[in-house]
Amino acid sequence: MVMDAHLAVLKDGTLSVHPICGGGSETMELPQKSGWRLQPWQQTKGVFAITDGATTSVFSFGSKGLRQLKNLDQMAVVGPVFGVSDDETGQLVALAMAQPQAQIQLMDPASGNVQPAVKIAGYTAAERGECQLLLVHETRSGEHRAVMSAADHSLAGIQSSKVSWVREEGLASIRQADLYSRHTLADKRSEDKSLGAQLANIPGHLAELLKAPFEILNYVSSVIMARRQRKDGGLPLMPDAVIPFSSEELRDFGADKLILALSSAPKLFALQATTSEVVWTKYLGIDPKCSEQKPGTGIDPCTAWMQLLPSSASPHAELVVIAPKTATKPQKVMWMDPLTGKVLHEESMPNDITAVTPLPHKGKNLVTHPLLLIDSKGGLQTLPKDATELQEAAGNLFHYEVDTVNQVIKGFAVPKAKRPSKLMATWNMEVGSLGERILAAATPQHRHWDHVPVHIKGDASILYKYINPNFLAVVSEDKNGLNLYMLDAVTGHLLHQSQVAGGAGPVHLAACDNWVVMHYQNPKKTRFEMLVTEFFQAKADDGPWEILFGKQGVQTRSAHQLERPVPLQQTYIVPAGVTAMGVTATLKGITPRSIILALTTDHLTRISKDILNPRRPYPSMTPNDKKSLPSQFAPTKDEPLAPYTAQIPWRHTEMLNYYHALHRVTGIASSPTALESTSLVFAYGLDLFFTPMQSAKAYDVLSPGFxxxxxxxxxxxxxxxxxxxxxxxxxxxxxxxxx
Structure with a gap:
């Protein structure tokens, strides 16, 4: 580390400082501890610090050589103090510690003497983590103002002994995000169904019944007078944040949801979607010695993970979080209430776990959702450890792995036994032996929401969509281009394969219902392209008689009994690159879906799935091989399907972010509302952007000017x-x- 005209080197328990412009070097042996590292140097003249995660040593260097000024029994950071004097000689430095409560001390580098510590109210290591950077300014009145950066990537402004403002900069490094409805009913698992308990609830129900007319009158009066006052919950806002005027209207249409986000700090955030208010946060902590996650290694002990179980569509979901290991605690699994952030249950995470998947509980009233843990050798474990759902579901559980290190796709099954302890391999697909490298993989999105299983043509005939929840799309790259594989993750059957000559990464995949969209680069033609593949069943339309007078349809079908689908495919040219892709979600799946694209031009746009339709007819001058389309899937004259054109231009009216530039978008999450026409879209990256979107306009709601x-x-x-x-x-x- 370079400090002014000196170079500090820390190696094998030896600290040495070397002058860059000549002179003698200084060396000092450190105590026999592992994990010593240099703290960031912040222009503190002649002073720096090292730490091993538990203790901190402050050193000075210069004309008096290298000497130790102070040894602290906790992690600390050294920062400069400005405004003390115009002369930098003998300038004070500041020390900041966060355990158990944050405190700041001023130290004289010449003597090593420290002033009494100033404790900061409302700032602890449990909430923010250890201090990382510090800057102190002393005013003429002698008051000290400080700016402190913590391990959770937050910036805090401190005046005297109070926190005056906080900026959650960790929101700029979100790794996962999901939306969860706040309008949840009382948890039925904890209800007492006895007769006495039901009789005791009668007065409460009567009180709610008496309040209903007044609530209706209040709502009607607010609509007539057009003065919809917002109910301020007193939640903290980000600095300079503005609550939109339409937030109350969005709540009336089921948009009052929580955005659950996990940052790379790692830290959990629960944001109110319509107002961006911070509902709750939780810092998970991490071992400072952890390195970045390596591809293909499964669950990294240094990486956090979260998932809503059983799904974000469930009215009573739990947030399952895998917290990374810290310097003092191993990796653990937590079951949390997504509405409040309260930890319902937690257990230690076993070692060498590569995959975590939820176990079906068949409607049982459980306190915590059971999990199935799979280690690197295929061993099976459950959390909680006394869960019996694994034995009950044995023989009906399947698992797949996409190994980007060995370039292989594997399928496994849980054997049918009383106590299954290891996975049984069922199929594998080695693409590495073919000289290919796996780039991306995707499964269908929004599987937990309803969808339309058929497509109605212009002549009222029906096309049956190939809906397979076990659908898996994998993209690989070789010397000739890209390869798109569509697999059944249960049986390993190859449903379809496409070769894109000249295609190259970066590749982005989006799958939903019965289709897959892939965005890639074509260097040979110097352009970006999108490949859309849609699957239908090779089943004729038998009319409504079977539905009206036939037997009841089978609710579940085995993956081994599914027929081979009929793929339809087309390629389109798009004007720009993409950093992230998403798909809109509606409550019943009736509204045509749109593909949300985060562009490299800092725009967020949408393309209707009706435009990316492989059934679009080719012009008459197109060669016959491209015009060949089975008559069953060919569009009719009455069907409003535009002819195929290779170029898809960007429409300015389809830009969702308008004049707000969105930088480095890494992910897009979507969720339905109470209106079938409206979907909620949340894009995250360096910037955060939330908006309701209507793919087919607001056909189920009156206009705002009504x-x-x-x-x-x-x-x-x-x-x-x-x-x-x-x-x-x-x-x-x-x-x-x-x-």
């Missing part, structure tokens, strides 16, 4: 006229009878 006052006034006039006419008619009838 005149509600005229509507309610017209209804009121009709009611008054009807009541008046009824009164006069009854009076006239009574008078006629008295005549």
């Amino acid at each position: 005149n509600y006052l005229l509507l309610y006034g017209s209804v009121g006039v009709v009611v008054v006229v009807w009541a008046t006419i009824s009164m006069f008619a009854s009076r006239k009838m009574l008078q006629d009878r008295w005549k």
Whole structure:
């Protein structure tokens, strides 16, 4: 590490400082501890620090040689103090420690004397992690103001002994994100169904019934007066954050969801989607000695992981988090409440685990969702350890691995036994032996939401989609181009294979329902292309008679009994590169889906799946080999399907981010709302962007400019006229009878 005109070297327990411009070197032997490392140098003249994760030693160098100033029993960081004097000679330095409560001390480098520590209220290592960087400014009045960076990638402004502001810069390094609904019902697992408990709840139900008319009147009055006041929950906001005026309207349509995000710090964030308010956070901690994750090694002990179980579509989901190992604690698994961040249960993580998958519990009322752990040798373990779901599901569980180190795709099955302890290999596909290298893999998105299993053509005939939840798409690269494999992850059957001559990475995949979209680069033609492949069943339309008078359809089918699908494929040219891809989600899957693309031009755009449709007819001048399409899947004259054009231009009206530039987007998450026409889109990377999106416009909601006052006034006039006419008619009838 370079410090002014000196070079500090730490190697094998020996610390040495060498002058760059000539002079004698200084060397000092350190205590026999492992893991010594240099702390970042922050322009503290003649002072630096080293740490082993548990203790910190502060050293000075210069004309008096290398000497130790102070030894601390915890991690600390050394930062400069500006504004003390104009002369840098003898300038003070600051020491910051975060355990158990953050405190800052000023130290004189000449003597090593320290001033009394100033404790910072509301700033602890458990919430933020250890201090990383420090900057202190002393005003003319003698007050000290500091800016501190912590291990959770946050910046905190400190004035005197209080935290004045915090910036969560860890949100710029999100690795995983998902959306979860906040409008959840009471947890039915904890309800008491006894007669006494139900009778005791009667007063509460009556109170809710009495409040219902007032809530309806309040809602109607707010609509008529067009003054929808936002209920401020008092949650913290990011600095300079502005709550949109439409946030309350979005909540009424089921958009009041939590964005659950996991940063690389690692730290968990729960953000309110409509307002960006921080609902709760949790710092997981990490061992400072951890290195970056290596590809193909499964679950890295130094990497965090999260997943909503059973799914984000479930009204009672749990957030399962695998926390990385720290300097004092091993890797652990936590079951958390996604609404509050409360830890419901936690257990230690066994060693050498390569995969974690949820176990089916068949509707049981469980406190924690059971997990199946798979180690590097194929051994099976469960968490919690006393879970019996593995024995109950034995013979019906399957597992696959995409090994990017050995370039092989493997399939396994849990053997049917009383106590299965090891996976049984069922199939494998070695692409490395063919000189190929695996680039990407994808499975269908939004499998937990409803979808439409058929496509209705213009003549009212039906095409049956090939819906397979075990569908797996893998992209590999060789010297000739790209290879796209579509596999059944249970049986290992190769459903379809496409070769893209001249194709090259980077490759981005998106799969949903019965189709796969791949974005790649074509260096030979100096352009970007998108390949779309859609699968249908080779089944004729038998009409509605089988549905109306036939037997009830089978709810579940074996993967070994599925027929080979019919693939349809087309290639399109797009003007720009892509950094991330996503797919819109709706509640019932009726609205046409759109593919969300984060472009290298800092834009976020969408392409309707109707445009990326391999059934689009080719022009008449196209060669006959391209025009060959089975008559069953050919579009009809009444079907509004545009002819095929290779170029897909960007439409400015389809840009979701408008004038807001989005830099380095790494992922896109989507979730449905209560409106079938509206999908929520969250893009994360260096910037965060959230927006509701309507692929087919708002066909199920009134326009924002709709005149509600005229509507309610017209209804009121009709009611008054009807009541008046009824009164006069009854009076006239009574008078006629008295005549």
